[in-house]
Amino acid sequence: HEQIGNRGTVTEAAGFNADTDAEKLKAAMKGAGTDEAAIIAILAHRTIAQRQRIKEAYKRTVGKDLAEDLSSELSGHFKSVVLGLLMLAPVYDAYELRHAMKGAGTEEACLIDILASRSNAEINAINAVYKTEYGKTLEDDICGDTSGMFKRVLVSLITAGRDESNNVNEAQAVQDAKEIYEAGEARWGTDETKFLTILCVRNRTHHNLIKREMSGSLEDIFLAIVKCMKSKPAFFAERLYKSMKGLGTTDTVLIRIMVARAEIDMLDIKAQFLKMYGKTLYSFIKGDTSGDYRKILLELCGSEQK
Structure with a gap:
């Protein structure tokens, strides 16, 4: 139960006391109104493991469920962030996947973002929690x-059958490229199953071939798989950028990445964001959000500088 990554902006709080935190959270919800600042100060600065201990302490001392109490006190995007922070990583992923498929329509972006970027071990944990x-x-x-x-x-990704090793066999790579090429250009249509096997099982590919041969969600997921192989932080930086650039904000994407990556690789995502777009992730979030929602996201983002 320690930190789940070592490149996060969220790290273990020193002198951590779950009972004290539970007490403060209880006080933050007492009487009329809510002390959002106190909630942010605690939850944005504790690791997932520490938040689990706060939940246990709250249950023990207050006799109620912390997530339920916060849920009835808060609203909107701020509430979504807070509730996400209280979940274990595979629980949050499973929750997001479930909600992407519930009701009318499917949020394909959610399925792609999560399933293309998680390791085999993470996928196995998500499958277990989901069930x-x-x-x-x-x-x-x-x-x-x-x-x-x-x-x-998607099914090939959730059976967690990806080869995660980095040893690339040159002759094999050439053969793969040839297979993709022959399946694509030398014939009408694309034998996409070959793409699938080569990509998901052997872990490498040719960007432009995908772009040329596919469209829609299929292209999106193949590109996501490839980008995640090259650099997950760069993949998430691009997703964050696209969620905020132009008019409006795709809050579901923004929240999902900020919550899920805060403890894992947010430092690298920020560095990539700056490198790719010449502006800080912090400044983008600040300009695109407001209120307590903005405050908690900026805390998860960490300092503007690094």
Whole structure:
């Protein structure tokens, strides 16, 4: 139960006392109004493991569920961030996947962002949590909610069959490229299953071939897989940038990445963001959000400088 990464902006709080934190959170919700600043000060500066201990202490001392109490006190995007912070990583991922498929329509971006970027071990944990929490498998829900090649790629990702080693066999790589090329250009249409096997199982590919041969969600997921292989921080930096640039903000994407990566690689994501876009992630968030929602995201983002 320690930190889940070592490149995060959120690190273990020194002199941590779960009972004291639980007491402060209880006080923050007492009487009329809510002390949002106190909630931010605690939750944005504790690791996921420490937040679990605060939840246990709250249950023990107050006799109630911390997430439920906060849920009834807070609202909007701020509430989404706070509730996300209280969940274990695979629980949050499973929750997000479930909500991306519930109701009318499917938030493909969520399925892509999570499934293309998580390791085999993380995928296994998500699968286990999903089954426990929702009574059916993630694969069942994905099969019921998506179709065609897109579905097949998602299923191949959740069976966690990716080769995560870095030893690239040159001759094999050339053979792969040849197979992709022949399946694509030398024939009408694309034998996408070959793309699929080569990509998901052997971990490498040719960017422009994907762009040329595919469209829509299928192209999105293949590009995401490739980008995550090259650099997860760069992949997330781009997703964050796209969630905020131009008019409006895709808050679901912004929240999901800020919550999920705060303890893992937020420092690297910030560095990539600056390198790729010449502006800080901090300044983007500041300009695109407001109120307590902005405050908690900026705390998760960490200092503007580094």
